Amino acid sequence: MFVNGQWISAFGWFPVRSPATGEIIAELPSAGIEEAMLAADAASAAFQTWRQTTAHHRCALLRAWYNAVIEHTEGIARTITMEMGKPIQEARGEVVYAASFIDWFAEEGRRVGGESMPSQHGDKRLATLQQPVGPVYAITPWNFPAAMITRKLAPALAVGCTAIVKPPVQAPLTALYFAKLWEDVGGPPGTLQVITTADPRTVSQVMFDDPRIRKLTFTGSTEVGKRLYEQSAKTLKRMSLELGGHAPFIIFEDADLDAAVDEVVACKFRNAGQTCVCTNRIYVHRSIASQFAEKLAVAVNRLQVGDPLLESTRIGPLVDEHARDKALSHIADAVAQGARIIAGGVRMEGFYVQPTVLQDVTATMLIMQEETFGPVAPLITFDSEAEVVAAANASPYGLAAYLWTRNLTRAQLVAEALEYGMIGVNDGAPSTAQAPFGGNKDSGLGREGGHWGLQEYLDVKFISTKLERCTLES
Structure with missing residues (x-):
């Protein structure tokens, strides 16, 4: 792991397995209390110097980091694919997306300033x-192991914070x-430090107890958040808490069906449905429900499932056994309550789940209550705007x-x-570096991206x- 500019070990180790093959692809040191305290000490000490550097200097380093990431696009993409199963074409896209946050904040960080205001007193x-x-503790998720680092660290580093990253065990x-590219x-x-561990509770508790760590940024489940x-x-x-989602996608009767299907597929099946913003509920107006379902089923059946390192693959494995079992349980529960499978639904070997479309889905089904985080698309019919908006909003x-x-x-x-915090109108992939990313209710606090992302790492000081006198001396 990378602590205080050094690559260090720890007493214990843990394996990293490919979800596509089950093979161990790496073994990493598992940090405990001692390593966590070393990282906290280093972040605190470095902050005193880093905060005093100019924005120009910090952002020049970010620019160099951005160039290094772009240069290593293929290596990073293959790393993503091997450790969490994202298809290689998507992984390359994630690297470019991740780099865009460094690019944006390398410029935006130069524009942080204050304000003046008139006083009612002349003197x-x-x-x-x-x-x-101050020092930041960032807990990042496995589904976007590159982008969730840069979306958090680029603004933090740009404004003068130091950062400790605890990536997921997967x-x-x-x-x-x-971290190597930053070095x-x-x-x-x-x-910038990265501490790896198979005991995240112990490491995190050190950070929670340390008053010098002034900021927590987390992407993950609502329960953990x-x-x-x-x-x-x-x-x-x-x-800053970017938590779970249960996104509705509403298809009105005037939709261009082919275009709508393309956007739903892009939204639902990216990363095999393992994104917090992928649609989990597809509401289709009754007058076009049959046509839309047929077109969606055809499109989904065309998605190639397989080895994520192959260029032709569009659906890779889910990240682990728990993720696979949850997706399969949602399919089984929906079918038991009367839903029909019109695409996919066949169990596959390993952690793979065939991309699936369910018709005749009702509000009582498990898939309508929980975030699936898998390649399963439920279709629900509606008749009016008021009805579908009420149904879409009936979620925590x-x-x-x-x-x-x-x-x-x-x-x-x-x-x-x-x-909802983000709305895509005829757009199934609206996220971009210059716009705010975040949600309401049980989906979290704060925003990442754009100038809103900078504000999450800044304190306002009033002076x-x-x-001694109010006028110029003559």
Whole structure:
């Protein structure tokens, strides 16, 4: 693991397995209390220097990091594919997406400033500064092992924070790759650290208890996010929580069916459905439900399942046994309650799940209550705008929602009525570096991306200066 500019070991080790083959592809040191404390000490010490460097210097390093990531696109992509099963073409896309956050914040970080405001007193001058919040602890997920690092670390580093990354046990190698590139371009020791561990609770507890760690940023499940929120309360850390989703995709009767199918496939089956913003509920107007279902089934049956390192593969394995079993249980529960399988549904070897489309899905089914995180698309019919908006909002989650219509008025009004942090109108993949990413309700707190992403790592300081005199001397 990478601590204070050094590659260090630990007492214990854990294996990293390919979900495609089950083979061990690496063994990594498992950090405990000692390594976590070393990282916290280094982040705290480095912060005192890093915060004093100029924005120009910090962002020049980010620019060099960006160039290094682009240069290593193929190596990073293959690492992603091998450790978590993402098809190689998608993995390359993730590297470019990840690099876009470094690119954006390498520029945006130069624009952090303060404000001045008029005082009601002639002898006072009022102003604000924005300063880095402090050392950051980032817990990143396995489904986007590159992009979730840069979306968190690029803004943090740009404004003068130091960062400790704890990657997931399923996919820690990509994080180490990014740390190596940061080291190669001259990133100072302690500014970016990666601690790998098979005991995340022990490591995280050190960070929660340490008042010097001023910020927690986490992407993962709502259940875990709420626990982290509670554990961080005693040191009142700043929080960014990007949690679970249960995204609706609403297809209105005026939809271009072929275009709508393309967007649904792109949204639902990217990364085999293992994204927090992929649609989990597809609402189709009753008048076009049969046509849409037929076209979607044809498109889904064309998706190539197989070895994620092959260029032709579009659906790779799920990340582990638990993920596979959850997807299969959602299919079985829906069928038991009357749903029909119109595409896929056949159990496969290993951690693979055939991309599946379910018709005649009802609100009582498990797939309508839980985030599937697998390649299963449930279809639900509706009759009116009011009905479908109410159904879409009847969820504790509020991360992303989508709709397809040619009616501009409908698009605007439905987008305003949906209780979600991000809305895609005729767009199944709206996320981009310059826009805010995040949700409402049980989907989390804070935003990543754009200038909103910078604010998550900044404290505002107000300075009131009283002058000795109010006018110029003659």
